[in-house]
Amino acid sequence: MKPLVAPSMLSANFANLNNDILMVNQSEADWFHLDVMDGVFVPNISFGFPIIQAIKKLATKPLDVHLMIVQPERYIKQFKEAGADILSVHYEASTHLHRTIQAMKAEGLKAGLVLNPHTNVMVLEDVIADLDLVLLMSVNPGFGGQAFIEQTYHKIIRLKQLIRDSGSHALIEVDGGVSVENAPRLVAAGADVLVAGSEVFKSKNPAQTIHLLKQ
Ligand code: DX5
Ligand code: ZN
Secondary structure, three states, X not given: OOOEEEEEHHHOOHHHHHHHHHHHHHOOOXXXXXXXXXXXXXXXXXXXXXXXXXXXXXOOOOEEEEEEOOOHHHHHHHHHHHOOOEEEEEHHHOOOHHHHHHHHHHOOOEEEEEEOOOOOHHHHOOOHHHOOEEEEEOOOOOOOOOOOOOOHHHHXXXXXXXXXXXXXXXXXXXXXXXXXXXXXXXXXXXXXXEEEOHHHHOOOOHHHHHHHHOO
């Protein structure tokens, strides 16, 4: 099975976003991955509603919004209105996760949950049936261009088993240090969606790199 590919716009050229949005539209990519950082949950600040709204105007593919912010439940409606199709919140950032997941679904969003590298997949056991997506961080969140954490393969396999056992339809997405080189092993382990930032946007031919990630 070919994976879905979601280029992370964090590594795009913000001085000519139009160009990179059109490239993703015309490529074999499946989703736009948008990283929102608040400078509190992670030691970096990226972008928020105005950029998401601008991308939404031009994008012909779903917006996969990854919130690296504290208390994400406060902003669900606003992210929906800005154009998010899939919204993912961190397990480590929301105390009443069950309520947060229900709130995302009530807004008509696909509901995703993100786990930091240190968080065990078994914490998902009681909510997995409600989720559309589980995003496994394969780097510590906050920055593009970091080295892939090898332990992720093992986590994907255990998460796949948990999803099977629970009858959940959740997709497994992997984010951080994903490359053309490690993609086949990630997909073999059970990854359904590959996020790639620097691998795509720092390459000479981003559309071709997306094509290779899909192989
Ligand atoms: C990191 C973000 C990632 C980032 C990935 O906190 O969640 O989506 O853009 O960048 P690469 O693919 O360069 O590791
Ligand atoms: Zn991300």
